[in-house]
Amino acid sequence: MSTPSHVAAHVHAPPQGFLRKYIFSTDHKVIGIQYYLLALVAVFVGLVLSLLMRWKLAWPNDPVPWFGDGPMLPEQYLALVTMHGTIMVFFVLTTAPQSGFGNYFLPIQIGAADMAFPVINMLSFWTTFVSFLVMVAAFFVAGGAPISGWTGYAPLSAVGEIAGPGQGLGQTLWIVSIAIFCAASLMGALNFIATTIDLRARGLSLMRMPLTVWAWFITAILALLAFGVLLAAGLLLLLDRIAGTSFFVPGGLVFTDKPVPHQGGSPLLWQHLFWFFGHPEVYIAILPSMGMASHLLSTFSRKPIFGYRAMVYAMGAIGFLGFCVWGHHMFASGMSPYSAMAFSVLTMSIGVPSAIKTFNWIGTLWGGQIRFTTAMLFAIGFVSLFVTGGLSGLFLAQPPVDQPLHDTYFVVAHFHLIMGVAAIFGIFGATYYWFPKMFGRFLNEGLGKLHFWITFAGVYLIFVPMHLMGFFGQPRRYAEGTAVQFLSAMEGPQQFVTIAALVTGLAQLIFLFNFLWSLKWGRKAEAINPWRSTSLEWTIPSPPPHDNFGGRQPVVHHGPYEYSVPGEPEDFIPQDAPPRPAPATGD
Amino acid sequence: MPATVIEELERAAVGTGGRGPARRDGGDGDDARRRAKPPTPRSAYFTGLVLGLAAIFMFFIALASAFVVRKGLGGDWRSFELPGLLWVNTVVLLASSLVVERARRLLRTQPAARFGAWWSTGSLLGIAFLVGQVAAWRQLAAQGIFLATNPASSFFYVFTAAHGVHVLGGLAALGYVAARGAAHQQSTGNLSADLTAGYWHFLGVLWVGLLLLLTFGR
């Protein structure tokens, strides 16, 4: 192909200066790492916030570090709840698995040199970054951080300072940050989808895409459809706060003797809008980890993924059904029992594709030559957590059961196991697996296994007791239960959970150390393909060159999981290996 | 967002249609790490456009369903007479779409001498639409109908303002295409003109939908 000379100026030449190369880079690999590092900072911020909460819950009358000499105030506790949840959901679970790993590996796994729109890609990272700064700024403004939770329920979030110290400027910043985040996520989603549709290498049909690519692709579709809704909701909420409209604030509301000058709005409208986004959002958080876990389970069992097509369809079904079940978060809001039943049946039907995935993961492991690398341990841990967390979902999906369990620790346990921890396990697994590709060095396996076992035991020790506390009636989002007699019996379990959380939290420093140390001193990844994987990123140097394939254009001849194919010299076939000769007939 | 789309357009190159990244056949001698990346295929831009429109559509769907739900709560909803000017504005916006489309088709002929005139006329009509919308706001304000007066008026202002912001983005794109001229279009496969026109038509249809909702949902 001869290129007209005036075009040459338009192609993406490798950038030269430091700023263009590492800060305002349009290279998807740099952007992926930027997202990952942002999430890494965010996850430690979120972790510290959670440990402070746990401290208060275990020893309600003692001072908490950084919170003065007296006990922590309830509004301070609620501010921690809000910021912990928001930072974890948006800046960790939405950011690392999708924007981080997806950015880095989606283009490579489909054989492309970059995302379809590199400038939009750069903008979406920096917009996310600004959003994070605005969110964190809420801690430092007058009144402090908001107290209305990651769900920002109205009217608490809509009436301003009158509802609490953090409900002034803090809450406004929260909404603005979320709105910016929405814009960033929409740009990212657009890029992911267009890239997957239009930039795939020759031969890479849809049914040859690694499950990671499928997961990022479906997640991006969910994000594209969901974040616009949150943006709209946020806009209306902001208007209620600053322009005196009454979308969400009902009439006749009185806060500590002060009437609120609004009328006729509907707090339930906020809940509908929020959860129409919110439920797909929980799948945005977990689908990439499903993809990454599938990828690792197949690789380290040296077996094709069990039921590849079923896995793809199951992810599609989960994505689709995810838009039809938001009402299960509102069973206790007084909705009509008929709608509750519809939402309940739809919700439980998500159990079907979820179970298909679980069986296929186990089917993949079954009879495999399993290699217990740290990455594999985290992938197996992911499956374990997905099952335990999903089961409690089936309890909550039934309105009569949810009625007493709603807003208790049972729900907290459910979503932490399945969303929080399972997704984080996916991220950890992917980190141990891809670190050598991204940085040219291995993470230390010994430290990795130590990190895995402490974390794995730790999260169960933290969250299993929370299910029981939920049955017992321990409400969520309460700073302390000291004044409530039946809750004082919870003192022991609360302290147990806090100690487990402190230990597990500290164990994350092992990971942080491993990460930083290995960047510089880790064992060199000499081989291009140390795990003997099939996908395209393992056919190029570590770290990959600026244009990924060094001018070569890969052509794909194989499915993504051709492991242990009988009659082959190696136990894996790279996706771009030459096609296998058609089986000889008649001998 | 349109501004970023424009930046992307800058990077668009000719003749890269079809699937998959274009092959670059540089020699193997030079350092592979420094090799430039191939340009984005034309098809991806249109996929991107459709996706962007889908996202915008979801945003307005959310607002529209909020409208329906909030109105259903009855009570304090006071509907008001929509300014007749809105219908004039609608005609202007649709006319703008037609003119822009005509300009876009002119690009297929060589040389597209009258492209600039038609395209600019379409853009001016777009500006006229926005001016008309602001005038409609002022009429309402003169009657004492403001954003926070009533849920009906709140939604009216939210819809028109949100749509107006998207129109502003469209105007920026229209202006960019006009400024670069026909020759630029024809040397880049009309990419930015096609994309901008697609976005612009969408805004026209979206406005009609919103106006119908506001009129009959009042």
Ligand code: HEM
């Ligand atoms: C079979 C699958 C699942 C079912 C049946 C299910 C069901 C439910 C139900 C009914 C609730 C509402 C409980 C209440 O507030 O009273 C809930 C809450 C929640 N679920 Fe699930 N769930 C499932 C899977 C998931 C997954 C995969 C995730 C995330 C990756 C997730 C994340 C959450 C979150 C974050 C909440 C609580 C949000 C909040 O109130 O702050 N769930 N789930």
Ligand SMILES: [Cu+2]
């Ligand atoms: Cu849900």
